[in-house]
Amino acid sequence: MRRSPLERIVNYLIAAGFTFFAAFPVLWAFNISLKFENDILRHHFTIWATPATLSNYIAIWTQSNLPALMWNSAVTTLFTVVICVFTGTLASYSLSRLQFRGRQNVLLFFLVLRMFPVVLMIIPLFIIMRQANLLDTRVGLALAYTAFLLPIFIWMMKGFFDAIPLELEEAARIDGCTRWGAMWRIVLPLVRGGLWACAVFIGIAAWNEYLFALMLTTSSGSRTWPVGLQLMVGEFQLPWGALTAGGILSILPVLALFAIVQRSMVRGLAQGAVKG
Amino acid sequence: MKRRLAAISDTRAFPWLLLLPAVALVFAVIIYPTIAGIDLSFRQMRLNRMDLGQGYVGLRHYIALLDDPIFWISLQNTAVWVIGTVILELMFGLVIAVALDYELPGFRAMSVVILLPWFLPLVVAGNLWALMLDSRLGIINAALQGLGVIGGFKAWFADPNWALPAAIMVETWHGFPFFGLLLLAGLKGIPQELYEAAAVDGARFWHRFVHIQLPGLRVIIVATVVLRAISLMNSPELLLILTGGGPGRSTQVLSLYAFQKAYREFNFGYAGALSVVMFLVLMIFSWIYVRYSNALKAD
Numbered sequence: 001m002r003r004s005p006l007e008r009i010v011n012y013l014i015a016a017g018f019t020f021f022a023a024f025p026v027l028w029a030f031n032i033s034l035k036f037e038n039d040i041l042r043h044h045f046t047i048w049a050t051p052a053t054l055s056n057y058i059a060i061w062t063q064s065n066l067p068a069l070m071w072n073s074a075v076t077t078l079f080t081v082v083i084c085v086f087t088g089t090l091a092s093y094s095l096s097r098l099q100f101r102g103r104q105n106v107l108l109f110f111l112v113l114r115m116f117p118v119v120l121m122i123i124p125l126f127i128i129m130r131q132a133n134l135l136d137t138r139v140g141l142a143l144a145y146t147a148f149l150l151p152i153f154i155w156m157m158k159g160f161f162d163a164i165p166l167e168l169e170e171a172a173r174i175d176g177c178t179r180w181g182a183m184w185r186i187v188l189p190l191v192r193g194g195l196w197a198c199a200v201f202i203g204i205a206a207w208n209e210y211l212f213a214l215m216l217t218t219s220s221g222s223r224t225w226p227v228g229l230q231l232m233v234g235e236f237q238l239p240w241g242a243l244t245a246g247g248i249l250s251i252l253p254v255l256a257l258f259a260i261v262q263r264s265m266v267r268g269l270a271q272g273a274v275k276g
Numbered sequence: 277m278k279r280r281l282a283a284i285s286d287t288r289a290f291p292w293l294l295l296l297p298a299v300a301l302v303f304a305v306i307i308y309p310t311i312a313g314i315d316l317s318f319r320q321m322r323l324n325r326m327d328l329g330q331g332y333v334g335l336r337h338y339i340a341l342l343d344d345p346i347f348w349i350s351l352q353n354t355a356v357w358v359i360g361t362v363i364l365e366l367m368f369g370l371v372i373a374v375a376l377d378y379e380l381p382g383f384r385a386m387s388v389v390i391l392l393p394w395f396l397p398l399v400v401a402g403n404l405w406a407l408m409l410d411s412r413l414g415i416i417n418a419a420l421q422g423l424g425v426i427g428g429f430k431a432w433f434a435d436p437n438w439a440l441p442a443a444i445m446v447e448t449w450h451g452f453p454f455f456g457l458l459l460l461a462g463l464k465g466i467p468q469e470l471y472e473a474a475a476v477d478g479a480r481f482w483h484r485f486v487h488i489q490l491p492g493l494r495v496i497i498v499a500t501v502v503l504r505a506i507s508l509m510n511s512p513e514l515l516l517i518l519t520g521g522g523p524g525r526s527t528q529v530l531s532l533y534a535f536q537k538a539y540r541e542f543n544f545g546y547a548g549a550l551s552v553v554m555f556l557v558l559m560i561f562s563w564i565y566v567r568y569s570n571a572l573k574a575d
Binding site for chain 1 (some may be wrong): 281283284285286288290291294295297298299301302304305306308309310312313314316323334368371375376378380382383386388389390391392393395396397398399400401403404405407408413415416449453456457482503506509510511512513516517531535538539544547548550551552555556557558559562
């Protein structure tokens with residue numbers, strides 16, 4: 001497709017504008033996190049933090065319970081991912097590869113689940129978790145997370161399964177493979193990339209989650225970092241330099257994971273939603 | 277064990293067997309709590325007043341809702357919040373998707389950066405913007421003042437007229453990449469021949485956009501708008517972080533109101549009724565919206 005030079009320039013300007021819009025707040029926060037508290041309060045327009053310091057990072061890491069909070073988040077995230085990958089992969093394989101009556105209805109069922117209001121579920125979940133002694137535990141929180149993440153996982157993962165030609169499996173079946181064998185040895189290795197992408201997506205969502213964590217955790221034994229950080233902002237009134245340093249530290253895992261799998265994750269997200 | 281599994285896998289029950297763990301989990305953490313929540317909305321349930329018992333009170337909470345001025349304010353704010361945010365995000369998303377569809381050098385890297393806000397936690401996104409909009413420290417106030425747009429420092433989230441628009445701005449920053457990503461994927465799916473045919477006819481940019489790209493994106497636009505509206509309506513997180521519903525009731529939305537009823541006043545029954553109403557509003561909205569978009573398609 002040919003484009004006029006004017007169109008090219010306009011496109012570059014739009015793309016650059018949005019890139020700036022998306023990145024600026026994060027860069028600005030990073031800048032703040034490197035400043036001394038006095039400099040933060042005094043002037044707004046220093047592009048580079050001069051003099052720069054890592055003292056905010058050291059302060060938030062050693063003088064707050066951020067490490068413990070992040071550890072709780074990591075454990076909860078891991079549980080969530082394991083539960084979703086195990087149950088979701090089996091389900092999406094079944095929905096993508098196997099023919100059975102009611103398949104369309106089950107697919108629709110998982111889509112409609114996304115409409116259920118979280119606030120409505122969260123109150124009974126609170127009561128159930130309390131009865132099951134899962135309130136204020138990391139496993140309980142992870143189970144609650146699957147409530148809104150499993151349907152998304154299944155839809156995304158189904159897209160990756162759909163992309164693999166049926167013939168491969170049929171060939172294996174003709175060679176005497178059972179269904180289970182074909183799934184385990186032929187199909188699963190082929191969707192490995194998609195599986196990683198879906199797992200990372202679920203992981204990021206669980207790592208970031210705030211509302212469930214706020215309600216279902218009450219002590220520092222299971223409290224996750226978004227709740228902890230918000231407490232530091234609201235109640236403890238920590239200095240901004242330390243808070244931004246804490247924010248930057250807590251999004252580092254997200255940035256790293258996102259950078260690794262962004263390409264296949266983007267494809268999976270697009271497929272999952274386009275087909276949905 | 278493995279051989280048993282292999283044998284089972286050739287029976288007709290196999291598809292359902294694979295679905296079983298997911299479906300069981302979904303029943304435990306979504307279906308049952310939702311039904312219990314609806315049940316709760318017809319009951320008396322105050323965690324701090326267990327002496328009142330947990331008996332059924334019929335429609336009492338729903339009738340009380342009608343007389344609750346905060347409910348009506350919340351409903352109105354919810355409409356502004358959801359519709360305003362979705363329109364802004366859709367516009368931003370469309371512009372960026374059309375621009376990025378050209379595949380000029382450097383666009384791949386830019387699109388990764390543009391996607392970033394979508395993956396940032398709301399706790400960080402919210403506080404980042406609260407800091408940027410802060411009346412003393414915020415760079416936005418400093419910039420606006422420097423440009424002469426505003427006279428003095430402005431506390432955006434303390435002004436009842438500006439708190440909701442400012443919150444919509446923040447949510448738009450967080451959510452527009454979602455639209456951009458999916459619309460871009462949709463644009464990539466439009467066959468090149470359509471563009472080539474249009475080029476022969478001498479179609480300009482605007483024609484291309486209105487006659488090829490928009491029709492090609494219609495299904496995705498409908499789907500993304502529904503999904504996004506659902507998630508915006510359901511999640512009070514950002515407003516909880518930014519304003520807590522204030523100042524006054526200017527940023528009070530339904531989901532936030534239900535949350536506060538449950539977790540500040542421990543009035544679970546009333547919060548349940550609020551959530552049920554929210555669910556109904558959502559269903560009606562989705563139904564009308566999808567129907568209306570299908571009607572458009574038939575033309």
